[in-house]
Amino acid sequence: MKLQLAIDVLTSEEALVLAKKTSKYIDIIEIGTPLIKHEGVRLISLMKALHPKKELLVDLKTMDVGEYEADFCFEAGADIVTVLGVADIKTIEGAIVSAKKHGKKVVVDMINVADKITRAKEVAELGADYVGIHSGIDQQNAGQSPLADLKKLSKAVDIPLVVAGGINLDTLDEIIACKPEVVVVGGAITGAKNPKKIAKKISKKIRKAS
Numbered sequence: 001m002k003l004q005l006a007i008d009v010l011t012s013e014e015a016l017v018l019a020k021k022t023s024k025y026i027d028i029i030e031i032g033t034p035l036i037k038h039e040g041v042r043l044i045s046l047m048k049a050l051h052p053k054k055e056l057l058v059d060l061k062t063m064d065v066g067e068y069e070a071d072f073c074f075e076a077g078a079d080i081v082t083v084l085g086v087a088d089i090k091t092i093e094g095a096i097v098s099a100k101k102h103g104k105k106v107v108v109d110m111i112n113v114a115d116k117i118t119r120a121k122e123v124a125e126l127g128a129d130y131v132g133i134h135s136g137i138d139q140q141n142a143g144q145s146p147l148a149d150l151k152k153l154s155k156a157v158d159i160p161l162v163v164a165g166g167i168n169l170d171t172l173d174e175i176i177a178c179k180p181e182v183v184v185v186g187g188a189i190t191g192a193k194n195p196k197k198i199a200k201k202i203s204k205k206i207r208k209a210s
C-alpha cells in the first residue's frame with residue numbers, strides 16, 4: 001500500500017516546500033488539479049528534478065483530448081496522470097494509449113460516475129492501471145466520503161484501487177482495512193500545523209498494514 005500526498009495549494013513555492021518537508025514519508029507526490037491549472041506544466045519538470053526517485057502524479061482530471069493532455073505531462077516528467085471516468089470512453093482510451101507509449105500509468109477517477117462497477121470493469125479491460133474512488137472537496141463539504149464506494153468496489157473489481165477524499169488519521173483505519181493500492185491524503189497533511197509530523201503518522205499506519 002502506498003501513500004500519495006495531494007498538493008492542492010496554488011503556488012509552486014508552497015508546493016515545493018510541502019514536498020520537501022514530507023517526502024521521506026510519501027511514495028507518490030501529487031500535483032493537484034488546482035495547482036497544475038494555476039502553475040502549469042513547468043512545475044512537473046521542476047518537481048521531478050527535485051524528487052527523481054519519487055513517483056509523480058499529475059491530477060489532470062482530463063475530460064477531453066486524453067492522449068494529447070497525457071502526452072505533454074509524461075514528456076515533462078509525470079509518472080501517472082488522471083482522467084475522468086465520466087469522460088467519453090475514447091478520451092480514457094487516449095490517456096491509456098499515451099501511458100503505454102511512454103511506459104507510464106493512468107488512474108481513472110470515478111468522481112460522479114453513476115455506475116462505478118461497470119465503468120471500472122470497462123476501463124480495466126482497456127488497460128487502465130488504477131481506478132480512483134474519490135469524493136471531491138465540494139462533495140466532502142456536502143457530507144460525502146469515499147468509504148462506502150471503496151468497500152463496494154474492492155469486492156467487485158480486480159483492478160488496483162486508489163482512494164481519496166478527506167482521509168485523515170481518524171478515518172484511515174477503515175480505509176486501510178479495504179486494502180486499496182494507494183491512499184491519497186491532501187488537506188489532512190498540507191493543512192496541518194506540522195505536515196511532516198502528520199505525514200509520518202499516516203505513513204507509519206500504512207506501512208504497518210502493507
Ligand SMILES: O=C([C@H](O)CO)[C@H](O)[C@H](O)COP(=O)(O)O
Nearest residue numbers: 006033136165166167185186187
Ligand atoms: O482531487 C482532489 C480534489 O478534487 C481537489 O483537486 C484532492 O486532491 C483529493 O480529494 C485529496 O485531497 P483531500 O480530500 O484534501 O485529502
